[in-house]
Amino acid sequence: MTIKVGIIGCGSISTHRHIPEYQENSSAEIVAYCDIVQERSDELAAEFGGSSYSDYHALLADEAVEAVSICTPNYLHAEMTIAALKAGKHVLCEKPMATSLEDAEQMIAAAKASGTKLMIGHNQRINEAHQAAKQVVESGQLGKIYSFKTTFGHPGPEGWSVDGPDSWFFDKKRAFIGAMGDLGVHKADLMRYILGEEFKEVGAMIETSAKANATVDDNAVLILKTESGIIGTLSASWAYNGEEDNSTVIYSEKGVLKLNADPEYSYIFINADGEADKQQLGEMQTNDEGGQINSHTIDAFIQSITEDTTPICDGEEGMASLNVIMKAIESAETNTITRI
Structure with missing residues (x-):
């Protein structure tokens, strides 16, 4: 079973952490990239294969995508996560999960309503x-x-x-x-x-x-x-x-x-x-040279999907x-x- 993944936000956290760890996981395949600066997503799609988007709604409409990583600035976490969950996608959202407790509650409610997984990246x-x-x-x-x-x-x-x-x-x-x-x-x-x-x-x-x-x-x-x-x-x-x-x-x-x-x-x-x-x-994991080891966060996320378990x-x-x-x-x- 291979989970098709979309990356929303193609900055440093995705290129140094999420993308390499998905690539190391044999049960995951990245099929789409999205960034408001589309040159970033274009470069990743050209290098690794997959679709490139500048609008995250278009990525969420891609039926090939089953799960997404939300790697965007904090104020966008809730909006994008809720939209992804409502679209039936499993979500791994970077921390902090939201900028208010009210938004966090709505994210949790959206996951329950859709029956999809919501994991927060506390590695x-x-x-x-x-x-x-x-x-x-x-x-x-x-x-x-x-x-x-x-x-x-x-x-x-x-x-x-x-x-x-x-x-x-x-x-x-x-x-x-x-x-x-x-x-x-x-x-x-x-x-x-x-x-x-x-x-x-x-x-x-x-x-x-x-x-x-x-x-x-x-x-x-x-x-x-x-x-x-x-x-x-x-x-x-x-x-x-x-x-x-x-x-x-x-x-x-x-x-x-x-x-x-x-x-x-x-x-x-x-x-x-x-x-x-x-x-x-x-x-x-550190930000120092040589510190980009596998945190196994992606492994835990993919496992929760494939085995239908509660994320860590x-x-x-x-x-x-x-x-x-x-x-x-x-x-x-x-x-x-x-x-x-």
Whole structure:
């Protein structure tokens, strides 16, 4: 069974992540590309084969297309996803899934009404070290979880985006939120996933201090508290110049668990006696040279279609993670601890 796929949005996230991973998946075939700058979709269609469109409605009308990746600026996610679901296409939508909770709810409703799959691209869930961490937390091997710190920061999207310093990432009208939506929502989703709990309170400090051309946040630090009382910090930044940081540390009764915090070992558990268990459990995707490894996000999406299973991060999960970030914004704006 081969799923015919259309790519909507032919910028960096599609050319560096989605397209290569679809090409590596034997159960998927890209048959259509769409970009408002049609030269981009034309080039991809000419190189790899398939149709090229400048209007996403035309791609959705293509009966050959069974599933789509939405790789467009944030403000278009909901509109395009809902249209695709109503057209009977399965959807993999980049994060953040929407720019409001109301839009996220409509996306979920459209998926239910059409009977199609909606997956949000929170690929950190799929990382091997994160999968192992979720298992040990669920098993109780760590004992009581006390605290955590999780970080995602790099020098910024200008070195990554096809539009460079003029990227939509810096424009509030198109991006809605900056480093929080680009990076922070990933970590909010990851901690919900690993801890198996919802956050109930957030206190946030959010700044625009590193990018002169930005009308969105580029530095944020959140303090979060779960339903059971686990407290921790989440940092998201476009100002980590010199080295990317995509690490998570969990502090527990039985010891300290470090995830993707060491250049050689992605999983390190240091028990209460100071003894270390170090494991190489795959790498994290990065924007650095050589960092474009397969995240297996596409594999998970295609598998959910072919096996008719719930995606690893469906619409409800995507909305819950978005809600954490939305409440963090409220906290920063009101200078209060906000209930989630």
